[in-house]
Amino acid sequence: MSDAPGTTVVAGRGAPPAKTALRPAWPPRPRTYLWIAGSVLLLALPFYLDRFWLQAGLFAMAAAIGAIGINMLTGSTGQLSMGHAFFLAVGAYGYCAFAGDGGDELTGLGLPTAVAAVLAVALAGLAGGLFSPIAGRLRGAYLGIATLALIFIGQHVLFNAHDLTGGFNGRDVPPLNILGFRFDDSELVVAAIPFGSAEKLWYAGLVLLAGCALFARGVLRGRPGRAMNVIRDHRIAAGVMGVPVARYRAAAFVLSSMYAGLAGVLLALVFQRTVPDYFGMVLSLEYLAMIVIGGLGSVAGAVVGAAFVSLLPQVLTRYSDALPLVAESGTGGVAPGEAARYLYGAAVVAVVLFLPGGLIRLVTRRTAPPKHPDKPTPGTPGPSGEER
Amino acid sequence: MTAVPALEVTGLTVRFAGLTALDAVDFRVAPGTVHAVIGPNGAGKSTCFNVLSGVYRAASGSVRLGDEELTGLPPHRIAALGVARTFQNLALPPTATVADSLLLGRHRLTRTGFVAAGLRLPSALREERRHRERVREIAQFVGLGDALDRPAGSLPYGAQKLAELARALCMEPSLLLLDEPVAGMTADERRRTAAVIAGVRDSLGISIVLVEHDMGVVMRLADTVTVLDFGRRIADGTPAAVQNDPAVVRAYLGEDAEEPS
Numbered sequence A: 001m002s003d004a005p006g007t008t009v010v011a012g013r014g015a016p017p018a019k020t021a022l023r024p025a026w027p028p029r030p031r032t033y034l035w036i037a038g039s040v041l042l043l044a045l046p047f048y049l050d051r052f053w054l055q056a057g058l059f060a061m062a063a064a065i066g067a068i069g070i071n072m073l074t075g076s077t078g079q080l081s082m083g084h085a086f087f088l089a090v091g092a093y094g095y096c097a098f099a100g101d102g103g104d105e106l107t108g109l110g111l112p113t114a115v116a117a118v119l120a121v122a123l124a125g126l127a128g129g130l131f132s133p134i135a136g137r138l139r140g141a142y143l144g145i146a147t148l149a150l151i152f153i154g155q156h157v158l159f160n161a162h163d164l165t166g167g168f169n170g171r172d173v174p175p176l177n178i179l180g181f182r183f184d185d186s187e188l189v190v191a192a193i194p195f196g197s198a199e200k201l202w203y204a205g206l207v208l209l210a211g212c213a214l215f216a217r218g219v220l221r222g223r224p225g226r227a228m229n230v231i232r233d234h235r236i237a238a239g240v241m242g243v244p245v246a247r248y249r250a251a252a253f254v255l256s257s258m259y260a261g262l263a264g265v266l267l268a269l270v271f272q273r274t275v276p277d278y279f280g281m282v283l284s285l286e287y288l289a290m291i292v293i294g295g296l297g298s299v300a301g302a303v304v305g306a307a308f309v310s311l312l313p314q315v316l317t318r319y320s321d322a323l324p325l326v327a328e329s330g331t332g333g334v335a336p337g338e339a340a341r342y343l344y345g346a347a348v349v350a351v352v353l354f355l356p357g358g359l360i361r362l363v364t365r366r367t368a369p370p371k372h373p374d375k376p377t378p379g380t381p382g383p384s385g386e387e388r
Numbered sequence B: 001m002t003a004v005p006a007l008e009v010t011g012l013t014v015r016f017a018g019l020t021a022l023d024a025v026d027f028r029v030a031p032g033t034v035h036a037v038i039g040p041n042g043a044g045k046s047t048c049f050n051v052l053s054g055v056y057r058a059a060s061g062s063v064r065l066g067d068e069e070l071t072g073l074p075p076h077r078i079a080a081l082g083v084a085r086t087f088q089n090l091a092l093p094p095t096a097t098v099a100d101s102l103l104l105g106r107h108r109l110t111r112t113g114f115v116a117a118g119l120r121l122p123s124a125l126r127e128e129r130r131h132r133e134r135v136r137e138i139a140q141f142v143g144l145g146d147a148l149d150r151p152a153g154s155l156p157y158g159a160q161k162l163a164e165l166a167r168a169l170c171m172e173p174s175l176l177l178l179d180e181p182v183a184g185m186t187a188d189e190r191r192r193t194a195a196v197i198a199g200v201r202d203s204l205g206i207s208i209v210l211v212e213h214d215m216g217v218v219m220r221l222a223d224t225v226t227v228l229d230f231g232r233r234i235a236d237g238t239p240a241a242v243q244n245d246p247a248v249v250r251a252y253l254g255e256d257a258e259e260p261s
Ligand SMILES: Nc1ncnc2c1ncn2[C@@H]1O[C@H](COP(=O)(O)OP(=O)(O)OP(=O)(O)O)[C@@H](O)[C@H]1O
Pocket: B016, B019, B021, B039, B040, B041, B042, B043, B044, B045, B046, B047, B048, B088
């Protein structure tokens, strides 16, 4: 085997033993405590939050899953997508169609809901795969415009394919039911707290988000992630390094679509109804805003950005009385949703100007290892012997 | 990499809208030798590399590596045959660590796909560990052992060029194409890089095609030299013979061929 490590390249220059500065596993570093505290808090929240905030949190989790997906495509592989909302719609409506029992006169295969959820994600991936040959031919703004077409096609189908989508009014979402455990409002009391759909879905959402985040991190830090990043940074070098560029671009598209599909399924379950209006161009732009604000190419950045963009309108809605200028919609002031859009529009501009790398940089910058004092810092590439 | 194949370039012609960048160029690189391609600016040296690595299409002519015809193959298929190259202008992601950049060089030698990487399957972890080890060896070989965990962009320019050379070496190539490997380096870095290239030739026995303006480096390293001017081959032979060729002296417009242009 030619790739066996140890084929001699080392001429002379006795290789010093690799310094393996392994830190002891105990005591754990402060970061570990932070993770534990955060997890406990997230697990305990359903016992303290009312339904409004639980739903807001669930929206944020679904958005985070979708944002991780588009960040792998746009942030890590450099393929601009304005069509993310389309794949969310495929997931949401796909779930309804697979799981629906046809009771509401709409197409429904009546499959077990867990199977329907998996199939909906697969369907979204398939849709991404079908689009990827087009994506493989286009780059940059042209790809963005081509993906925009998906939104228009999607909206047209959602409004007009009545039998499948319910048209303007949308369709009801069958509650998730995994092996007899129903994620709906049927009575369940845990520690004197009645558990409704929001409480139950909260835990499902946490598990899904954690799984999706870990998977994406593994992908991005491993061999596929390195190939995706070089396609973004130096497309020509990528091919020369042996990366089949077209195949990886297609794979990134499929993977990102599957994440969008799952986000769509979760959103549908939380909303309990899917309506076509929601899956428009604004949603696609919101996802782009999330990854720009949070941090392009980073899983944590996608989660932070998703939380910021999806919780902001909820915060403004809940506290509109206390905020200047913001008012209930229709009473003269700026409606909370609108105010939120202004705010994260401003946030996008601010991040692009002052915080390239996104909010997540605020965290990682602090914990980054200290720079070598004897070497120039980034941004000062002084080629001292430059000749030409 | 059992037997290093010979590289045979015949009648290679490349045209860009009205400009003939390469005009029926022939040369042969014997297995395990260092072959230099030199010539004034715009002679077509980088264009030649771009054809050899599949980035540009040739208008006509052939490039054979052993039994394989390279013209018409996409870049990743050529890489799979064991052809590695560096770029005249760095193509090294500035924010990725040196280790990650070198691991990218292992791409063709590794198998981990999306599912295995996402689920961190034992096979993926094992492969990663094995190849990180090899990356460390190669980094130490070029003298970048201490820089592995630093972002490539934070290194001095010369070290970045070395990192790109190391990344190409990580592909375990049988043919290595180096486009001006010492350009922009300090005298000290030049010496070190030349030593690394000599070390590669001596210990790996692979073929190297070297494009370089630094005649000192060319004369020291090359076994054979091809001289291009305006896309045409004007000389071919041993360094000493080429150096005294009147056509070559003329091409460099009377400049002393010992000096870097
Ligand atoms: N993609 C391209 N499109 C059009 N013309 C090109 C392209 N690439 C190279 N050329 C032209 O082909 C000719 C040869 O360029 P090339 O880069 O191969 O020169 P070179 O020998 O590498 O020069 P240098 O020593 O400056 O690197 C030049 O006239 C250049 O302008």
